Amino acid sequence: MNAEEKVPVTILTGFLGSGKTTLLNKILSEEHGKRIAVIENEFGEVGIDQALVIEADEEIFEMSNGCICCTVRGDLIRVLGNLMKRRDKFDYVLVETTGLADPGPVAQTFFMDDEIREEFALDGIVTLVDAAHINQQLGRSDESEEQVAFADVLVLNKTDLVDDATLDDLEARLREMNRMARVVRCQQAEVPVDTVLNLSAFNLEDALERRPTFLEPEYPFEWTGVYELTPGRYQLDLADGPDPAMSLVVRSGQGPDDAGLREGAEWCVRRYAEPARPVEVDGVVETGEHAYLELSSSGRKSFYVDVTAKDSVGLFAQHTAEEFDLKLRDFEGEEVPPSAERTWVAQHEHDDEVGSIAIERDGDVDPAKLNRWLGKLLQERGVDIFRTKGIISIAGDPMRMVFQGVHMLLDAQPDRPWGDDPRQNQLVFIGRNLDEYAIREGFDACLV
Amino acid sequence: MTETKVTGVLQSDWSAAIQDYPIASGWTHDGAVLVVCDSAGGLYVFDSQQGELLWSEPCAHEGGALAMSMHPVEAVFATAGQDGKILIWDLTGAHSRCCIEVGSGWVENVLWSPDGARLASSHGREIQIFGVDGAEQWRSDEHLSTVSALGWLNSNELVSTCYGRVTIFDSDTGEPNQRFEWKGSLVSLALSPDGDVIACGSQDNSVHFWRRSTGEDSMMAGYPGKPAALAFDSTGTLLATGGGETVTVWSFEGDGPEGTYPGSLELHERAISTLDFAPDGFRLASGGRDGLVLVWSLHSDGQGRPEGAAMLESVLAKVCWRPDGKSLAALDGDGVVTVWKVS
Numbered sequence: 001m002n003a004e005e006k007v008p009v010t011i012l013t014g015f016l017g018s019g020k021t022t023l024l025n026k027i028l029s030e031e032h033g034k035r036i037a038v039i040e041n042e043f044g045e046v047g048i049d050q051a052l053v054i055e056a057d058e059e060i061f062e063m064s065n066g067c068i069c070c071t072v073r074g075d076l077i078r079v080l081g082n083l084m085k086r087r088d089k090f091d092y093v094l095v096e097t098t099g100l101a102d103p104g105p106v107a108q109t110f111f112m113d114d115e116i117r118e119e120f121a122l123d124g125i126v127t128l129v130d131a132a133h134i135n136q137q138l139g140r141s142d143e144s145e146e147q148v149a150f151a152d153v154l155v156l157n158k159t160d161l162v163d164d165a166t167l168d169d170l171e172a173r174l175r176e177m178n179r180m181a182r183v184v185r186c187q188q189a190e191v192p193v194d195t196v197l198n199l200s201a202f203n204l205e206d207a208l209e210r211r212p213t214f215l216e217p218e219y220p221f222e223w224t225g226v227y228e229l230t231p232g233r234y235q236l237d238l239a240d241g242p243d244p245a246m247s248l249v250v251r252s253g254q255g256p257d258d259a260g261l262r263e264g265a266e267w268c269v270r271r272y273a274e275p276a277r278p279v280e281v282d283g284v285v286e287t288g289e290h291a292y293l294e295l296s297s298s299g300r301k302s303f304y305v306d307v308t309a310k311d312s313v314g315l316f317a318q319h320t321a322e323e324f325d326l327k328l329r330d331f332e333g334e335e336v337p338p339s340a341e342r343t344w345v346a347q348h349e350h351d352d353e354v355g356s357i358a359i360e361r362d363g364d365v366d367p368a369k370l371n372r373w374l375g376k377l378l379q380e381r382g383v384d385i386f387r388t389k390g391i392i393s394i395a396g397d398p399m400r401m402v403f404q405g406v407h408m409l410l411d412a413q414p415d416r417p418w419g420d421d422p423r424q425n426q427l428v429f430i431g432r433n434l435d436e437y438a439i440r441e442g443f444d445a446c447l448v
Numbered sequence: 449m450t451e452t453k454v455t456g457v458l459q460s461d462w463s464a465a466i467q468d469y470p471i472a473s474g475w476t477h478d479g480a481v482l483v484v485c486d487s488a489g490g491l492y493v494f495d496s497q498q499g500e501l502l503w504s505e506p507c508a509h510e511g512g513a514l515a516m517s518m519h520p521v522e523a524v525f526a527t528a529g530q531d532g533k534i535l536i537w538d539l540t541g542a543h544s545r546c547c548i549e550v551g552s553g554w555v556e557n558v559l560w561s562p563d564g565a566r567l568a569s570s571h572g573r574e575i576q577i578f579g580v581d582g583a584e585q586w587r588s589d590e591h592l593s594t595v596s597a598l599g600w601l602n603s604n605e606l607v608s609t610c611y612g613r614v615t616i617f618d619s620d621t622g623e624p625n626q627r628f629e630w631k632g633s634l635v636s637l638a639l640s641p642d643g644d645v646i647a648c649g650s651q652d653n654s655v656h657f658w659r660r661s662t663g664e665d666s667m668m669a670g671y672p673g674k675p676a677a678l679a680f681d682s683t684g685t686l687l688a689t690g691g692g693e694t695v696t697v698w699s700f701e702g703d704g705p706e707g708t709y710p711g712s713l714e715l716h717e718r719a720i721s722t723l724d725f726a727p728d729g730f731r732l733a734s735g736g737r738d739g740l741v742l743v744w745s746l747h748s749d750g751q752g753r754p755e756g757a758a759m760l761e762s763v764l765a766k767v768c769w770r771p772d773g774k775s776l777a778a779l780d781g782d783g784v785v786t787v788w789k790v791s
Binding site: 054059072074075082 | 467468469471487488511512514530552553554556572573593594596611631632633651652673674719765781783
């Protein structure tokens with residue numbers, strides 16, 4: 001049976017009060033044509049409509065194969081084993097975990113039990129995060145950190161309860177913990193259903209088909225300001241800052257909301273990848289170009305931006321506006337305040353125990369060395385490594401090798417041919433207290 | 449319905465269709481009636497001579513049936529399902545004579561005691577015992593996890609399995625008499641007819657068994673899959689086990705099976721899903737995910753050869769000998785009930 005015929009399963013995790021049931025009800029109401037089974041371990045005060053709801057006691061079993069991280073969920077094996085017998089198969093299964101659940105055993109169930117693996121495909125892990133409370137929860141509970149670490153999608157819910165700066169900071173913290181996850185902001189769990197279902201997150205071949213990399217981009221800019229402007233020449237006014245130069249992209253038609261900012265950010269990542277054009281003090285920055293502002297002279301400096309039609313303009317700056325006291329002024333010298341602002345990276349370092357290590361390296365890998373290194377790493381640190389993903393360029397092999405793992409379970413397979421693409425390696429490890437230096441060094445030793 | 453290919457000792461008798469995947473079945477003690485229930489909650493009562501459907505109930509258990517048990521003496525059977533109910537039925541009519549509402553979760557096991565005086569059931573982590581009238585006699589404390597299987601050693605002792613533990617209860621008092629521990633998820637249970645050996649298949653691809661008389665614990669590891677099908681023959685000499693494409697048969701002759709090689713019955717192309725020994729003699733029926741039903745003639749050392757075969761369209765949910773051993777019923781995943789005469 002191939003992946004298309006398997007019933008997809010999404011795991012919904014998140015602390016009590018993060019909005020799991022609200023999201024569940026939203027999914028069920030929007031996907032009402034489908035037969036969806038919901039397996040619940042926690043019977044909340046909010047009822048679930050329409051679907052077949054199965055209550056199950058969360059039962060975590062060790063597989064007694066000597067590996068303490070090989071735990072599975074016995075209740076799921078039983079319930080799913082029964083569901084798959086029915087002739088009118090379900091189109092989708094949603095597993096809602098308790099607020100305090102470790103997603104590891106749930107995910108591993110879909111790899112450790114042959115019969116379950118034959119009939120069901122884990123589609124993705126969606127973690128709901130209560131924007132108002134997650135900062136305290138992360139410090140206090142391992143489960144909360146694990147739920148963030150395992151996620152393919154982090155739904156940052158209840159954004160109306162905190163201010164934008166807090167949200168930016170929180171998002172940066174979450175992204176530092178989990179570099180693979182897509183972050184979606186919302187209120188009352190109002191997210192498009194296609195951002196949480198049918199992700200094929202555990203089918204790397206499928207997932208990479210849609211997006212060439214599983215690493216969420218690390219933006220080369222730290223700050224975006226959106227300005228509502230009428231035609232005219234505007235002055236970009238900067239004070240002395242920490243660097244003698246700074247990259248900037250001016251984007252026309254920039255939306256001020258979360259979706260618009262993200263779309264703009266993706267677009268600007270590509271602009272930032274282009275060679276920069278140096279712009280001297282008092283020079284003009286063209287819309288859409290990668291400009292490199294010369295800031296070595298002391299005192300306040302000006303650059304200019306020409307706007308030809310009424311426009312919503314986004315400034316994507318390499319550093320935050322604060323660092324250079326960046327201001328936009330109209331032709332009368334009046335300061336124009338931004339209609340929206342977004343900071344893209346952490347303003348200060350969080351020292352979370354859970355974090356991501358992303359490795360990107362050109363060149364080819366010796367398969368024997370990689371096997372030895374990865375095998376040893378997962379054997380020794382498998383308990384603390386929650387998720388692993390990789391695209392590897394094996395020396396002499398025309399195919400890309402992709403792999404992914406949950407704790408010690410690792411699944412590797414050839415993907416598509418490299419063709420004309422540059423051969424390079426990408427790996428992500430998400431785990432607790434990982435030794436970044438040792439892991440990077442270990443991988444580098446596998447390069448040919 | 450497509451015609452099945454049948455060879456050897458199996459001779460086509462009758463077949464019938466039910467609505468959905470068969471979950472459980474049972475013959476009456478006189479072999480006159482076969483009852484089947486399915487995953488849509490349907491209940492079907494067939495006359496064993498011609499396969500005539502005597503009566504049926506399309507949705508006895510909302511959500512699906514999970515277990516059934518034929519009363520050993522009276523013309524009565526019990527069913528249990530996802531609706532949290534146990535129903536006790538008269539064979540003669542489509543009305544349950546007793547409905548026990550156990551709770552909101554699944555009732556996964558239901559089993560009459562050998563003397564027919566009690567009905568054991570499990571619901572989540574709890575066991576409940578009822579009389580024939582449906583009145584509760586006692587219930588257990590919560591097990592460590594959901595009860596996976598129940599079995600009667602004799603009319604006075606009930607065995608339960610769950611993750612990590614086998615418990616033997618006194619069926620009069622509900623007091624636990626004996627416990628065996630094993631850190632694994634026990635997924636199947638078979639008891640030797642003399643009540644001394646308790647055999648369990650474990651999620652970790654092993655078969656465990658405990659001897660009550662000595663307290664000895666043995667483990668047979670190395671199965672390629674989890675042994676979800678187990679069966680003892682009527683003398684307690686042979687234990688047939690699934691857990692892969694091969695039927696592995698352990699012989700309890702002499703000092704065995706510890707330290708002996710088991711019999712290996714290899715003809716199935718996919719994992720064994722169901723096993724049943726004929727009421728007497730070393731005759732075993734096996735069914736697999738490949739749709740193949742085989743009847744084997746075994747020796748007391750566990751070795752054997754096939755003496756009958758039939759190919760069905762779908763995975764075998766259950767094979768089940770009629771109490772006289774002269775008929776075999778097979779239930780497959782397409783909802784087809786096939787009955788053969790066995791010479």
